[in-house]
Amino acid sequence: MNxxxxxxxxxxxxxxxxxxxxxxxIGALYAVSDANPATAQAMGTQxxxxxxxxxxxxxxxxxxxxxxxxxxxxxxxLALQAFEAGKxxxxxxxxxLSGDEANMMIAAAGSAGKILMVGHLLQYHPAFIALKDMVxxxxxxxxxxxYSNRLNFGKIRTEENVFWSFAxxxxxxxxALAGREPVSIAAHYAASLAxxxxxxxxxxxxxxxxxxxxxxxxxxxxxxxxxxxxxxxDRGMAVxxxxxxxEKKLAISHNSVAFESGFPVLNKGDTExxxxxxxxxxxxxxxxxxxxxxxxxxxxxxxxxxxRVLNVLTACDRAAGV
Numbered sequence: 001m002n003x004x005x006x007x008x009x010x011x012x013x014x015x016x017x018x019x020x021x022x023x024x025x026i027g028a029l030y031a032v033s034d035a036n037p038a039t040a041q042a043m044g045t046q047x048x049x050x051x052x053x054x055x056x057x058x059x060x061x062x063x064x065x066x067x068x069x070x071x072x073x074x075x076x077x078l079a080l081q082a083f084e085a086g087k088x089x090x091x092x093x094x095x096x097l098s099g100d101e102a103n104m105m106i107a108a109a110g111s112a113g114k115i116l117m118v119g120h121l122l123q124y125h126p127a128f129i130a131l132k133d134m135v136x137x138x139x140x141x142x143x144x145x146x147y148s149n150r151l152n153f154g155k156i157r158t159e160e161n162v163f164w165s166f167a168x169x170x171x172x173x174x175x176a177l178a179g180r181e182p183v184s185i186a187a188h189y190a191a192s193l194a195x196x197x198x199x200x201x202x203x204x205x206x207x208x209x210x211x212x213x214x215x216x217x218x219x220x221x222x223x224x225x226x227x228x229x230x231x232x233x234d235r236g237m238a239v240x241x242x243x244x245x246x247e248k249k250l251a252i253s254h255n256s257v258a259f260e261s262g263f264p265v266l267n268k269g270d271t272e273x274x275x276x277x278x279x280x281x282x283x284x285x286x287x288x289x290x291x292x293x294x295x296x297x298x299x300x301x302x303x304x305x306x307x308r309v310l311n312v313l314t315a316c317d318r319a320a321g322v
């Protein structure tokens with residue numbers, strides 16, 4: 001696809017610099033913007049594009065899309081300004097910090113006739129796309145249990161708790177695989193740092209009905225990195241481990257359980273690795289945004305999908321007594 005250079009990345013910090021790189025690599029980067037002019041100027045110099053303040057970027061007729069990589073509490077106000085200026089928007093996760101803000105963003109995008117996409121990154125990962133296709137084709141049978149662990153040492157946030165920082169990716173995958181929202185939620189958060197009242201470890205359990213359960217555990221105080229999604233069906237089990245090399249990221253185990261004379265018998269089958277075409281999920285996400293801008297297609301992770309994730313985040317807070 002030949003792309004126009006019509007996207008500005010607003011926010012050039014810890015994660016924004018990765019978005020700048022990927023938007024540049026797909027040939028769509030027009031300019032950069034940051035609340036710190038020196039940061040924007042350094043990034044603009046590195047990628048040979050203008051460094052604009054946000055108002056100037058929105059006023060520029062050459063800018064058709066805005067990628068927002070700012071702190072979560074700024075997502076809604078920055079996106080609403082962009083829609084008012086007639087721009088498409090890709091905003092990092094979570095879409096916003098409240099359902100009211102998210103609904104305002106969705107309504108503003110609709111009124112402006114513009115794309116609203118949210119950076120639920122793993123929906124664009126080749127391993128998850130392959131896994132989702134396998135589940136849809138029934139290759140694992142009826143799903144029984146899905147769990148996801150996202151554990152690491154840092155990066156510790158001060159604006160939102162670990163569940164809001166880490167879990168949107170996992171919840172987005174969980175909801176996509178389940179195909180529905182949970183009917184009940186139990187959650188437990190722990191604020192393990194004496195200097196912070198924000199949860200640094202958290203877990204949530206989901207009952208999706210129809211014999212499907214789910215579980216998400218997140219922590220930014222773990223001694224090792226783990227990014228693992230496990231999907232258990234009655235005909236097979238899948239593991240998406242994003243810490244492994246590409247050739248081993250998605251494994252399928254043909255395990256099953258049979259009952260003989262009323263007793264369960266475990267049948268351990270072979271494990272195979274699914275062949276994947278290597279690719280950077282963030283680049284695929286940026287390409288998807290650029291494509292939707294040009295074609296008017298609805299993004300895979302649009303405002304409605306992001307609102308479902310946000311609603312579950314909010315329900316987990318409520319279940320944890322936050």
